[in-house]
Amino acid sequence: MTLTTGMKTLAATALTIVALPLMAHAAGEGPQIERQKWSFAGFFGRFDQNQLQRGFQVYKESCAQCHGLSRIDFRNLVQPGGPVFNEDAVKGLAATYEVQDGPNDDGKMFKRPARLSDKIPPPYANEKEARSIHNGAYPPDLSLIARARGLEYHGSVFAHPFHLLKDMVAGYQEGGADYLYALLTGYVEKPADFKMVDGMNYNRAFPGHQISMPPPLLDGAIKTDGKPTYQDGTPATVEQMARDVVAFLSWAGDPKHDERKRMGLLVMLYLLITAVLLYFAKKRIWKSAH
């Protein structure tokens, strides 16, 4: 019944959604997930540039081996509204990747270092290769993951419409981020009576609780001068890394987010003032008719 299901589905269609969680969702087995506080939530929400920079580092250290980010070009890392890394640093980073180009004048394809205008190269040549490496599982591309996931409602049927309405009024859009954070921090000891399929991992946030992805964030994955902190001194705990990488992925799914909300504020202000003026104009015109 939301007005925005259209938007949701349009965007959500994005990714290869693995059939298993989809079915588990359909059966209503998704566990309850707590909503988090995000700097980009709400009417005045903006991405925190430092957090996006940390998040990119986490992506690069802990996710990029298995998950692509195919809709992000290196240039996006420099643009306003994103992590806004130093342009030369990103040029240097891009140059560490090789991409195929060509054909050259001899009709041959060739390799060259990546440039700002190139996409971040994917970790696999194709889906088949990914599946053969990962025992049949396909690590999805993460460009739209924050928009392709959401929270399931767990309250009573009668309260549901009001719950939807409340979220519309509050402009809640962080369901994907909340889910991803719960997933990344959801690797806990499995209940003793829970039966696992071989090679799967227990996760309390994942629908059905069995996920092929091993815990991606480990203490000490990010170190600065031998200490488990980021370069800006923030302690790199699992929770912190999860928070940062989720913020980064939210940006990757919606790189125009800050621009949208900034413009939205002005548009709303303009429309509100206009509506008030229109109201008084109407009142004045109708004065003689009553």
Place this chain on the structure above:
Amino acid sequence: MSQHESTYKPGSRLEHWMDERLPLMRMMHGQFVDFPTPRNLNYLWTFGGILTFCLVVQIVTGIVLAMHYIPHAEMAFDSVEKIRRDVNYGWLIRNVHAVGASMFFFAVYIHMARGLYYGSYKAPREVLWILGVLLFLLMMATGFLGYTLPWGQMSFWGVTVITNLFSSLDSIIPGLGTKIVQWLWGGYSVSTVTLNRFFSLHYLLPFVIVGVVALHIWALHVVGQNNPTGLDIKTANDSVPMAPHAVAKDIFGLGVFVILFAWFVFFANPLVTPPHIVPEWYFLPFYAILRAIPSKLGGVIAMFSAILILVFIPWLDTSRVRSARYRPIFKWCLWFFFFSVLALGYLGGKPAEGVYVAWAQFFTVYYFAFFLLIMPIVGVMETPSAMPRSIAESVLGGSGRPTGAAAAPAKH
């Protein structure tokens, strides 16, 4: 158009010259400036203008999107993402178009509910109403086609599920349904060919809508607007000229509507996957009816009947009183009908299992009973409550004359 004469007076020589050759300005002036509108219209009557606005917004944003969209199975989704990420203000145009579709349906449902409540389908407005039902059908077709264009997972399932509805015809004539489905697909499976024709039709239908809207407005201006009392305009006192009165009200109504629109475009646009395959929210009541019937063919018939039955209500309703305001029994039946449609909408978004199906069946039965039983029977047995003698009396009280000298409507 209507019997109403235009008071247009050409000013300049050019206007005179034009007026003798093509009296376009005379027509516009007569129909949209001094056209008499009932003086008691409430804000529910602003939705006609709002819907026209929605149509224009969809066409303008749609034309721009079509400049960047690629109707190919392998490239469609990427081109939509490119629009969001790389096209200048593409994110804005796409948001307006996608949210605009929802706002369009939101407005049309209010518009239709208004028509039901105040009896705008009754004589002499039957043709006006039927054209409206046709517009609703065209909107649904256009909305569905547009929803498939990003060609992601939801689009793909949407196409498969909806086109497959026709395969239920196999149970009447074996092979007929399958043939129709293949004909719709343009092949033996959903493919780029299917996407291409859907895109072509999605671009075509809005202009068909424009044409039918013109007829709808024409029919409206022949018979004149209904109003909350359901009474006809009898004296000059019952009406005010469209400009500036109705126009000022329409524009303020539109202004408020646009605020809501902008809220969804910029802020409340959650962009998350529904956990299971569901159609767009505006199809959900009909989707619930489809699934409430245990047989596939029966469900398809029920779903289409639920819309087509609207064509016949001018003759199903036996009451001569238009407005539900003066119909004590019908009024409550109608409110429960509105509730049923909302409930069906909610149930349509739930998995088709257990108690949800039972409730959907209950509300489906009421949906049809409302039109087929309540409308004819209540109309005969109900005693209408006291009505004002005129439109003017309903707003101005007692004498039906405006108070104060400034109020004399004669000067219009």
